[in-house]
Amino acid sequence: MNIDSNFTARPIPAQEADAAQLAIMDQAKAENLAVVAELSDGTAEAHVAEHIRAMVAATMGHLSADAPAITRNNAGQWQDWALGVADGVAATVPAAV
Numbered sequence: 001m002n003i004d005s006n007f008t009a010r011p012i013p014a015q016e017a018d019a020a021q022l023a024i025m026d027q028a029k030a031e032n033l034a035v036v037a038e039l040s041d042g043t044a045e046a047h048v049a050e051h052i053r054a055m056v057a058a059t060m061g062h063l064s065a066d067a068p069a070i071t072r073n074n075a076g077q078w079q080d081w082a083l084g085v086a087d088g089v090a091a092t093v094p095a096a097v
Helices: 014-041 045-061 069-091
Strands: none
Touching: 045 069
C-alpha cells in the first residue's frame, strides 16, 4: 500500500460547507415532515384537540402572576383562540352513539 505523504486536503470553501449543511437540514426537515404526516394520518381529531387543550393549560400555567397586564391580556387572547381551534377540531369528530 502506498501512502502519498505529499497529499494535502484542500479546505472546503465556506459556500460549499454552507450548501452541504443546508442540504442536510433540508433532508432532515423532509424526513421529519414525512414522519409527522404519517403519524397525523392515524391521529383522531379528538386526540389532537386534547393535545391542544393540554398545551394551552401548560402554557397558561407557566404564566407568571407578576407578568405585565399586556402579557396577561395577550395570553388570554391566545388562550381563547387556541381553545377555539381545539373546539373546532373536536367538532369534526362524530358524536358517540
